[in-house]
Amino acid sequence: MPGASAAGSPAGPAAPAGPVGPSVGAAPADTIGRSGTYLTDSDRRVVVLHGITVPAGVTPTAGDIDTWVGFGFTGVRLAVPMASGGRFPATSGGPVLDGAGAATTPADPGLDQAAALTRMFTDRGLRVTLRIVPSSAGYVPSVAGLAAGLERLATRFRDVPGLLGYEVPDGGGGGAGLVAAVAAHDGAHLLWRERPAPFDAASTVAVNDPTGYLVGWKDGSAVSVRGLVASADAFGLSWFYDVPSPTGGTVGTAAPVGLGGAERRAPAPPADIVRPYPVAIAGVPEVLRFDASRVLTVAYRTAPSAGPPLAAGTATAISVPAWSYPTGYQVQVTGARVTSAPGAGLLCLVSDPGAARVEVRVSPATGPAVTPPSVAGSAGCRATPAIVPAGGRSPGPDGPRVAASGDDATEEYSGPLLWLLPLVGAALAALLLGALLRPWRRRSGPGPGWSAVERPTMADTSAGGD
Structure with missing residues (x-):
């Protein structure tokens, strides 16, 4: 199964990269895990993340983070530049390190920069995904390079609180080796691998089978953004907004080389993605x-x-x-x-x-x-006093129900519809997306939260498989 998370949990202080396995203990605080098709927190609640991608070489300001929190964002997808051999050089435009912070991983100063940014985000309650990107334009990491980089990344961040996990580009294979590279050093955090979105080949999702989150935003036009965010929300998918790059792809997947002054600033999310x-x-x-x-x-x-x-x-x-x-x-x-x-x-x-x-x-x-x-x-x-906002009512379990528009208002959700769409054909998928039919409502089947059809999964179709 592609992108499967490793068993076990780490404990103890972070250590420099090296051939050591994860220690046994509780997962770091605020770690996001997966239960079936759902992302879950330590209280076993279903979690939905809305967030933004921070490109390599960008250090957001406190004002940027205030804006994101005010918009209701709960996550950051942080680009971490990697060079050949799985090394992480310092990045121009990243945090300036001094004192103990610069000495944590001297061979990989880029990891210290990533750690400083991660602390900046998690101190404000934002969950973080670390996305490996090339350190220079034209560099395409090999599977071996990605595995070596993941080993260093997982060892450095295995005890860091507030992580969703690590993300890698679709490298055309090597899935099992990449999973093993993380598992050998970090038993708590998930590995995510990018794939074309099954509902739109011009969009991208990051997958830890059988769930995922949206990361590629098609052409970035207002129409595309509105459609994708509405669809992702309707299907219960998390997402990270990533500004499309003029040269193709997105700024969050590009190397830091050549970034201009405007691109050094944190991306400004469009108003269309702000929603309750x-x-x-x-x-x-x-x-x-x-x-x-x-x-x-x-x-x-x-x-x-x-x-x-x-x-x-x-x-x-x-x-x-x-x-x-x-x-x-x-x-x-x-x-x-x-x-x-x-x-x-x-x-x-x-x-x-x-x-x-x-x-x-x-x-x-x-x-x-x-x-x-x-x-x-x-x-x-976390506070518990019972305070009802003006105009609200809380009649209890036997009180009147809030009317839901449309029919079948009590049908049950069957997990993210994203993974069912490839089974129903492109034409019907487009129809479903266009009409946004039955959001988060599907008929329940033989098992909790599943439809009567066989449980769908997102198969890994890359060369070599997992």
Whole structure:
């Protein structure tokens, strides 16, 4: 299975690259893992990441990060330049290192720069994916080079909190060797490999079978961006926005050589990608819909798809950016109580005792101005007081339900539709994407969260396989 994560978890201080395996212990704090088709956090909540790609040679400012947090972004995809032999040279435009920071991995100063940037992001609650890119234009890493680089990268970052994992380009094979390179040094973090998106060959996804996230944004036009972000959200996929490059590809996959002054600045995300969405779901998602009236509808089952029940009081976190609700918002909820303050940019809910299903409806209103969260992600939902925003209602598990538009409102979600699309043919896939039919709602089948067809996976079609 391509991109499968290794078993085990590391512990202990980070060490210089070398032939050592991961130690045994708990995963670092805020590590994102995978459970079936879902990304999950340490509380076993389903996690959705919206974020941005930071190109090589770019050091974002505190103001850039404030903007991203205010937009509801929860992740950063950080480009890390690699040279031949799997080495990581220092990058012009990256953080200037001094003192102990520069001595951690003297043979690979680029890893120290990446570590400094990662700390900058994770200190604000952003989860980070480290994406290997070439250190110079024209350099195409070999499978052996990628494996050597992954060994150094995994050893350096295996104990770093807040990571989603490591990402490599589609190198035409060597998947099993790349998985092994990570597993030998890091048992906690996932390996992601880029593939053409099955729903659009001009777009790109990064895969850890059977799930993935969107990274390639076609031509970058407003029409493409709006369609892709709406489709990704409807299918429950995470995404990282990456600005298309004038020379083809994206700035986040290009070498740092030749970057001009404008490109040295952090990319400015288009307004089209800013939208409310569930950051962490205490249960199994069933419905996600954001319509033209700026009404967000979220529904989920409170029981996890596998394992014991979630801990009592585990919160669901929903990003509600001011961009989407400039005059404020109101909340209607059944099966849960709201625990965040009126106008909070992070809406927090805790399910009522005995509630099997929660439905939430967020709509525009005139009320308290939306207050951006101070940190990204779900950390702001750890408080427990029951506070219901103006216009909200929390009637309990037996109270009235929020009406969902359309039919089949109680159908169950079957995992990211992305992996089913290759099975239904290109024409039907285009029809599904164009109409955005039944977002996060599919008929349940023989197993929890799966349709009646055989469980789909994203097969690795690269030469050599995994």
